Amino acid sequence: MKVLKFGGSSLASPERIKLVAKTVQKHLKKDKTLVVFSAFGGVTNNLLKMADLASKEDPSYKDLLLENEKRHLQAVKELIPVQAQSSILSKVKTELNRLETLYEGVYLLNELSNKTRHVVSGFGEILSSIIIAEYFKNLGINSQYVDSRELIVCKNTNEKVQVNYQLTYVNIEHYFNENEASLYIVPGFVSRNEQGVPSTLGRGGSDFTAALFGGALAVKEVDIYTDVNGMYTANPQIVPHAYPLKDISYQEAMELSHFGAKVLYPPTLQPLLDKQISIRIKNTFKPDEDGTLISRSSEKNFRWVTGITHIDSIKLLNIEGSGMVGIPGFSKRFFEVLFQENINVVLITQASSEHSICIAVKDDEAQFAKEAIDEAFEVEIQYKKIKPVTIEENVAIIALVGDRMKSHHGLSGKMFSALGNNNINIRAIAQGSSERNISAVIAKKDVKKALNTLHEQFFEVPSKELNLFITGVGNVGSKLLGQLKKQEQFLLENLRLKVRVHGLSNSRKMLFDENGIDLDNWEKALENGEKADKAEFFKKVNTFNLRNSIFVDNTASADISAWYKEYLANSVSVVTCNKIACADSFENYLELQNLAREYGASFLYETNVGAGLPIIDTLKNLVASGDRITKIQAVLSGSLNFVFNTYKAKEPFYKTVEMAMKEGYTEPDPKIDLSGVDVARKVLILARECGYEMELEDIESEDFLSKESLATTNNDDFFELLQRDEPKFQEIYKSAEEKAEQLKYVAQLEDGKAVVGLQSVGSEHPFYNLSGSDNIVLFFTERYPEQPLIVKGAGAGAEVTASGIFADVIRIGKK
Structure with missing residues (x-):
């Protein structure tokens, strides 16, 4: 026999149910089949919401109940032929009437017990299963509805559900010895307690139902159909590059499911482990794909890390104090309190000094746990031997999972290094002795960043x-x-x-x-x-x-x-x-x-x-390697170099400046370039990179522009004054021309003194042939005392500046 289970997303509409039926029929060609069905998508949440509304005397639960009734009746009308609807409509309405009666009781009593919550939450599976069972009958299939409430028996202890395996297995074996059909339709999630009162197996319990039937009937494999292609390396909704795993071990699947992987309900594996029954997670909408096979660990599996997962609905509880140190039995008392209150501990970490214990518990149990612990240690708290328990909120647990992690050295180092490089603070760490799981507590806001960082580190092509x-x-x-x-x-x-x-x-x-x-x-x-x-x-x-x-x-x-x-x-x-x-x-x-x-x-x-020249990078490398900068000479303004290379005193100076603006060589306010402020800033930055503690006002500037033009507040006024000062510019140019020299705006740093200004340089100088908008920097150092290290190239323009920014981005990427 083959056991299948279909989740709520697979049953969200009549069209999807028809798709499910085709998959089931393929299995029927090979073997008898038992199919466990969840409630229609979203119904269980609605059932619980209605119960909460009724308990608050909010009559709007009736509107929601009516919507759910219409949904189920509509499914009957779309799936079952008209002539065969009478019987199933009667069954559906009977169940809906029972549900309505329960809500009326909750509404009148203004009380919602945990027992009632269990009962109402299971109606979704009952309704979906009886409708689908009738649908298969009308397809001409020898099918039989199996009420799992009559077979699965639970023990309710302190509101926690535990299955009575012995009685459940006897019931299932007896039923299948007495009944014969090709197809068995079973509602998931629902059960009864030992007193015969309807109960449930917990949210996600339909997986568990399938596993219980699979275990009792000793099948070879249980197929869990959902809306994804299997278990993924990480949650694909958070990590876009996550991909489905072909196969994993029972232990890996258990770790992943306990730590937040929602594809599989955690207790599902328990009935199957001893009998070595495989589980396959498959996609309802891509039934021909292999999905993920969960079985014994395969020797062919060479992954160090199998998956990354997280739990975000937790809080940290911390207890600390000198009264804990060296006191035998303190931890026993601490955990005994939690056991007696039936509080599950998700993670434990204790300092080797025994000065503190940190645990993680579910969100809704944190305050209850604090009160219980504080009460148990009331005397120690009163005498200040320990402090009252503190609760830390907005935290989450992330975990690396893998069978072969213990065989590979340095995994935890890689994990914590990757997180640290992205400034993700680790609040607590836990690693089991099996080394199958390395867990860390981080801020909830960092979960997405952490999961993507770790996935990139361990699963993706090194990038x-x-x-x-x-x-x-x-x-x-x-x-x-x-x-x-x-x-x-x-x-x-x-x-x-x-x-x-x-x-x-x-x-x-x-x-x-x-x-x-x-x-x-x-x-x-x-x-x-x-x-x-x-x-x-x-x-x-x-x-x-x-x-x-x-x-x-x-x-x-x-x-x-x-x-x-x-x-x-x-x-x-x-x-x-x-x-x-x-x-x-x-x-x-x-x-x-x-x-x-x-x-x-x-x-x-x-x-x-x-711009795009590696000037600062070169300087930093010189300093880092132990060289000492003695002098820097530079032409650092591509715009000024363009202006003075272009200006020949034939066209007015302001026309040359306009051309530089149009070519994108200057700032929108060209005065910033022509005033020398831009160059002064650049040499100041170089001075600081050399280790000098300097301010902008420490840079000596030799202006070639008039004070009036520098004082203008807009470009029109500035250009008007440039036209007025044209004779001065012609005089400067002709003076350099007579000496066969070139005009360059030069910055110099030497002995902690920086100067910027217009100079004329002769043909023997490295600056003489500097053309266009090029920049040049001469680094005189103890290693380059006579012949300087020269960096030269285009120093202005949008394209080269953008390439310089691009280069900095790449530097970060290669860091």
């Missing part, structure tokens, strides 16, 4: 996912998005990096997508986004709480740079071409560096100095 939130999508930002799209496949194949953009913002709109923004249509999507708000943008990044999150700032906004501290303090890395933060007060600069270190985030700003 790293980077999750970007980008503000500023103008020249630089749009180029960056284009580069990200173009290199997507290359990054995955060659660097094992998966880069996804989850947030975009400009000054007007912002857009978010937890699954990743389509980079082919981001502009249109952003236009239809919500109103831009810096605080809401930050809040959204935190709410998503994705691993390896990176905030990318492509603006020149002081308001946005002020948020860097918040991002770093929440373990979100920051990549920016915005120089304001790093050129702000030294105190702020230092705080940003410290926050990045403290919270395990990266703070990268390579493009602050030389």
Whole structure:
């Protein structure tokens, strides 16, 4: 005989029931079949909701009861031919009348006992099974309805349900010796207690029902049909890259189900283990797929970790105090209290100093457990030998599960390292002596991040996912998005990096997508986004709480740079071409560096100095390797270099500046570039990277612009004064031309002193032939005293700046 079970999602509509019937008929061609059915999808929740409403004297339970009645009667009308409906409609209405009577009693007494809750919650399975049994009869199949309440016997102890296996197995064996049919239809979940009162096997108990029948009848395999393709490496609703497992052992399945894998009800394995009966988890909607086979551990299984799971409906209880140390029997008393109150302990950890014990219990049992423990240790608490129990909320347990974990060294190290790198704090740790399960308690808000991090670590092709939130999508930002799209496949194949953009913002709109923004249509999507708000943008990044999150700032906004501290303090890395933060007060600069270190985030700003050139990276490598910087000479403004390479005193100077603006070489306010402030900020950043504690006002600036033009507040006034000052610019140019020299805006750092200003350099100087918008930096060091280390290349433009930001993102990915 074959035993099958179909869950509520498989029975959510008459169309799905017809699909189930086809699967059952395929099994019938090979062998007699017993099928356990759950309630129609969502019915059990409705039954319990109606009971709660009735207990609160809320008459709206009647409306919900009427809706459920219509649903079941409609199923009869769609599944059963009209001429055969009379009998089954009578049976359904009889059960519904019994249910209505129970609710009326609850309503009148204003009381809902646990016994009544058990009784009403089982009506869904009874109704679905009698309807489906009649449906199979009308298909011409020799089928028989089996009332599992007459066969499965439970012992109700302190409101917990335990099966009387001996009596249950005798009942089942006797029934099948006395009855003969091709197909047996059995309602899942329901049972009776030893006094004959209807009861249930607990939520998810239909799996258990199938296992009890399978165990009693000693079948070879029990098939559990659900709406997924088996047991997964992790919850696919939380971890998109999770995939179904082909086979797992009984012990692995037990660990996964106890720790939150909802595909299988935890007690299901108990009746099958001793008899070595396999279980197969299959998909109702893809019945030809293999699903997951649960059996004895296979020697062919080479996985170190089988699955990752979690429990989020828990609370931590902590008891501590010097009165616990060295006191024999303290733990015995502690756990005895929990046993007497029938409270299940999910996780235990105790400090080796014996100063504290930490346990995890179900949410709804935490307060009850605290009160019981505090009462039991009232004397010790009164004399301050121990402290009252404290409850820690908003926590969850995550667990690695696998039979072969004990054979592989360093797994727990990899687990905790991966979590630590994403700043996921571990509150408690537990590992069984079998080493089949490594569990950790973390904040509930970090569960999604933790599961995805661990799945990436243990199950996916070695790769790293980077999750970007980008503000500023103008020249630089749009180029960056284009580069990200173009290199997507290359990054995955060659660097094992998966880069996804989850947030975009400009000054007007912002857009978010937890699954990743389509980079082919981001502009249109952003236009239809919500109103831009810096605080809401930050809040959204935190709410998503994705691993390896990176905030990318492509603006020149002081308001946005002020948020860097918040991002770093929440373990979100920051990549920016915005120089304001790093050129702000030294105190702020230092705080940003410290926050990045403290919270395990990266703070990268390579493009602050030389767009796409690796200037800061080169400097950091020199310093880190023990070299000492003696002098830096540099042309650090691509825009100024373009301006003075282009200006020949034939066209007015302001025309050259306009051309630089149009080409995207300058800031929207070109005064920022021409005033030398931009270069001063850059050399300040280099000075700080060298270890100097300097402020922007410490940078000496030799202005070539008039004070009046520097004092303008808009571009029109600025350009008007540039036209007025044209003779001065021509004089500067001709003076350099007469000496056969080139004009360059130079920054120099030496002996802790920094100067920026316009200079003319001769043909022997490395700066002389610097063309277009190129930048150049000369590093004079103890290792390079005469011939400097030179970094040279394009130092301005949206494309190269975007590539510099891209390079910083990749640096984080390779970290």
